[in-house]
Amino acid sequence: MAKMTVNPNYCKGCGLCIAACPKKIIKFSAKINAKGYHYAEVEDQASCIACKMCYQTCPDVAITIEK
Ligand code: SF4
Ligand code: SF4
Numbered sequence: 001m002a003k004m005t006v007n008p009n010y011c012k013g014c015g016l017c018i019a020a021c022p023k024k025i026i027k028f029s030a031k032i033n034a035k036g037y038h039y040a041e042v043e044d045q046a047s048c049i050a051c052k053m054c055y056q057t058c059p060d061v062a063i064t065i066e067k
Pocket of ligand 1: 020023
């Protein structure tokens, strides 16, 4: 199973990964990070296909994909 994780401390809440995910499984967390941004997180990890679209889109390299 693939696993996508966002490092909350690097995320600036731009939402580019949310728009880029073909499975539409990324959303903003209700929680905020140290900079005051609602960071992105995966809500349905089991549906991640490890396509890396989110990883390639993130301008802040906040995303890690594991297979
Ligand atoms: S790797 Fe692909 S399917 Fe998984 S969260 Fe990122 S964009 Fe979505
Ligand atoms: S693209 Fe990167 S910085 Fe923007 S919301 Fe997603 S994880 Fe955060």
